[in-house]
Amino acid sequence: MDDMKARAEKLRAMCGDPSTDPRELLGAAFELLGQLSARLDEQAAEAKETRAFVEQIDEDLADLEDAFFEDAEDPEDKEPDGAAEEPEEPEEFDETELIRYACPHCGKETVFRVESIDLEDAPRCAGCGELLFPGLE
Ligand SMILES: [Zn+2]
Numbered sequence: 556m557d558d559m560k561a562r563a564e565k566l567r568a569m570c571g572d573p574s575t576d577p578r579e580l581l582g583a584a585f586e587l588l589g590q591l592s593a594r595l596d597e598q599a600a601e602a603k604e605t606r607a608f609v610e611q612i613d614e615d616l617a618d619l620e621d622a623f624f625e626d627a628e629d630p631e632d633k634e635p636d637g638a639a640e641e642p643e644e645p646e647e648f649d650e651t652e653l654i655r656y657a658c659p660h661c662g663k664e665t666v667f668r669v670e671s672i673d674l675e676d677a678p679r680c681a682g683c684g685e686l687l688f689p690g691l692e
Pocket of ligand 1: 660661
């Protein structure tokens with residue numbers, strides 16, 4: 556840039572000097588123009604690069620925000636694009652899940668299928684025959 560300023564100064568000086576050869580003056584002027592246009596191309600390319608970079612950062616930031624606020628239940632923070640999120644349903648209870656329960660009397664572990672537990676039936680321990688859930692009697 557300083558180089559171009561210096562050339563512009565020199566050009567102005569040449570214009571003010573009656574002994575300047577017009578061809579020399581034109582040559583210097585075109586040289587400066589060439590430099591200027593090259594610099595403009597450079598800057599346009601840089602600007603394009605910068606724009607792509609900023610867009611990438613913007614996308615990454617949006618991803619980060621999504622990940623960061625995913626669990627935060629803030630009703631104010633709805634998706635603005637109308638992609639209405641399904642209201643969160645209560646977590647479905649897996650009825651086929653197995654649970655282990657240790658008999659409070661003998662400690663024998665009994666494995667239940669959650670769906671098969673019938674507390675009305677007062678299940679008894681297979682080891683000692685006592686009630687598995689005595690508090691429910
Ligand atoms: Zn028992």
